Amino acid sequence: MNITKKTTLPFIGISAAVVGALQVLLYEPLIAIAQAQFGGVPLRLIMEILLTTAAHTAIISIAPLFLAAFNKVAISYAVLILFISIYIQIAVGINPVGPTVAAIVCSVLIFYASTKVSELIRHFRAK
Template structure:
């Protein structure tokens, strides 16, 4: 299994779990009504939920998987965070895009600061 496939599997799992959790919350009332009236969940409702989760996860994963396949793994996961934040905003009106952009910016800043600190330590050791 090559690097892009190994990096893509966790991305698919993260997106599928997030989309499935949101869709189960969206279908919660229909599930409760179906259980109250029929005693169980009808197969049609289960199929509708599975199809919805699959389609929404596909649309959330299009750009991140393209980036991961092109060996831009970090950019792929950053795009996954942004696309999941946009999906949450579209489905629940809860704005997470600003927090996702801020988290990505702080991550970039932290990596830059750590690399500069390591360069400084190497410089001091060499002196």
């Protein structure tokens, strides 16, 4: 498998799983009404859920896929998590954007601090 496909498939999978779960939760009342009324879920409702999930997955994963194509994998995961949190805020009304940005900033600071500590340890070992 091509290296670009190996890096881009997880982005599509993660965004499709999150969007699909949210769409099922959002359509849950309509699914319950359709089951009570028709004895099952009509094909039209299933297709609407699938098309909405596919469209929203494509919209969410455009920028991370573009970044992953240029081998910016760590940045693309951060952008994907940020876009997913924005999508959750728009779709459901829960505001996870602030904690997500804080977690991304903290992880960047931890990475920066760990690289500086490892450089400092190498410096003292060399002496």
